[in-house]
Amino acid sequence: MTTRDGVAAAERIEVTSDQDVVRVRQLVRATAVAVKLSLVDQTKVVTAASELARNTLVYGGGGSVEVLRVENGRRAGVKIVFADQGPGIPDLDLALTDGYTTGGGLGLGLSGARRLVDEFEIDTEAGRGTTISVTKWCR
Amino acid sequence: MDRVPVLKIGDILLVSIQIDMEDQVALQLQEDLAEKIVATGCHGVIIDISALDIVDSFVGRTLATIASVSKVLDADTVVVGMRPAVAITLVELGLSLPGIRTALNVELGMELLAKARAELDWEAGDSGDDEDEPAVTAP
Numbered sequence: 001m002t003t004r005d006g007v008a009a010a011e012r013i014e015v016t017s018d019q020d021v022v023r024v025r026q027l028v029r030a031t032a033v034a035v036k037l038s039l040v041d042q043t044k045v046v047t048a049a050s051e052l053a054r055n056t057l058v059y060g061g062g063g064s065v066e067v068l069r070v071e072n073g074r075r076a077g078v079k080i081v082f083a084d085q086g087p088g089i090p091d092l093d094l095a096l097t098d099g100y101t102t103g104g105g106l107g108l109g110l111s112g113a114r115r116l117v118d119e120f121e122i123d124t125e126a127g128r129g130t131t132i133s134v135t136k137w138c139r
Numbered sequence: 140m141d142r143v144p145v146l147k148i149g150d151i152l153l154v155s156i157q158i159d160m161e162d163q164v165a166l167q168l169q170e171d172l173a174e175k176i177v178a179t180g181c182h183g184v185i186i187d188i189s190a191l192d193i194v195d196s197f198v199g200r201t202l203a204t205i206a207s208v209s210k211v212l213d214a215d216t217v218v219v220g221m222r223p224a225v226a227i228t229l230v231e232l233g234l235s236l237p238g239i240r241t242a243l244n245v246e247l248g249m250e251l252l253a254k255a256r257a258e259l260d261w262e263a264g265d266s267g268d269d270e271d272e273p274a275v276t277a278p
Contacts, residue, residue, distance in 0.1 A: 018161035025159060025193065043193055043224040047232060050195040054162070098233055108196045112232035 007034035009069045015053055016062040024053040024065045028080060031067050035076040037138055045078055045136040048113040052082045052132055055109050059102075060084025060130055070135065077118075077137040085129040092124060143168045145175050151252060152176065152214075153245070155187040165201040172205055176212045183252035184209050187245055189220030199234045206239050215255050217241065219248040 007030050013023050028049040032042040049065075056063040063084030070079045089095045096114065101107035114120045119135040141164050146153045152175055154168065172184060186202065188194065194202075206216040219242045221229075229236065242248035 018163050022159050022161055029192070040224045040227055043222075043228045044231065047193045047195050047228050050193060050197075051232075054195075054197060106196050106200055106234070108233045112196060112234070115231055115233070116228065 005034050007031055007069070010066060012064055012066045014062075014064050015056050017057070021050065021053045021057060024067075025050050027067050028078065031069060031078050032136070035069055035078055035138060037078065037136060041136055041139070044116040045080075045134075048116040048134060048136075049080050051109040051113040052080070052134065055132075056082045056084045056130075060086030063129075072137065075137045077135050079133065079135045081131065081133045083129070083131045088126045088128050088130055089122075089124040090126040092122065140164060140167070142171070145171055147175070147179055147181060150181055150256070151183040151185055151249065152179065152181045153185050153187070155190070157190045159191075160198065162197055165198055169201055169205050169208070173208050173212065176209060176214045182214050182256055183249075184214050184216040185245060185248045185252070186216065186218045187220045187248075188218060188225075189222065189244075191225065192222065194221070194225050194229055196232060196234055199229060199232075199236060203236060203239055215240070215252055217248040217251055219243065219245050 011027055013020055013027060025046050029046050032045050053065055066081045068079045070077050094100055096111050098111045099107040117134040118137050121133045124130040141158055143154060143156055202218055209216045217240045242251050
């Protein structure tokens with residue numbers, strides 16, 4: 001389904017390589033522009049998407065990212081759902097702590113991404129994969 | 140895979156990142172720069188990120204690593220041209236890029252490097268302590 005401005009209302013990207021992370025960034029950027037997020041908010045949501053898509057790839061062993069245009073009464077926004085069938089996150093509180101990492105990174109991906117969006121939901125269980133859904137609304 | 144070109148201008152290596160880099164491209168740039176510093180004996184590196192519409196934790200970490208590696212190879216690094224929205228997002232993400240010198244544009248970056256080098260030459264013989272160089276911190 002495509003809307004008047006040519007940006008799909010919902011689009012899905014399978015994430016299996018570095019290149020797919022770049023595609024996720026580009027799709028989120030295009031959608032954020034289409035729903036008229038401010039420049040700073042576009043930058044924040046694209047950065048959050050980049051962190052989370054990389055997590056899907058590196059920790060989840062690949063997965064899918066769905067980018068949706070959403071509306072809530074008068075406000076428009078972008079919702080992004082990251083899903084993988086990886087090992088899941090055994091200790092979520094720890095994983096959401098700044099600086100905690102199991103992958104040799106800076107440990108800012110998950111905690112930092114949460115700060116950059118308006119809504120952040122995470123569903124994970126050890127051995128059952130991880131689904132993270134984030135939303136950024138227009139102000 | 141794309142590759143970011145490294146240009147030599149006098150005593151400076153100039154890198155202008157014009158593409159949305161895959162993680163591998165960023166790592167390749169890190170290697171290319173280290174090799175080029177050694178091959179040319181340049182004492183300064185300027186990385187222009189004015190075309191980047193986001194800097195996530197991976198790119199941020201890569202910039203910090205480049206600065207540290209350059210330092211060990213006797214070259215100073217200045218990151219120039221960061222967009223305001225990128226600066227706001229980076230700080231909110233939790234990445235304030237400590238240890239990275241910044242300047243608003245290439246010209247100011249070159250001035251900063253020239254000044255740092257002149258002071259170093261002036262102090263030569265006075266041990267290799269670089270802690271007295273003018274510190275310009277990230278915005």
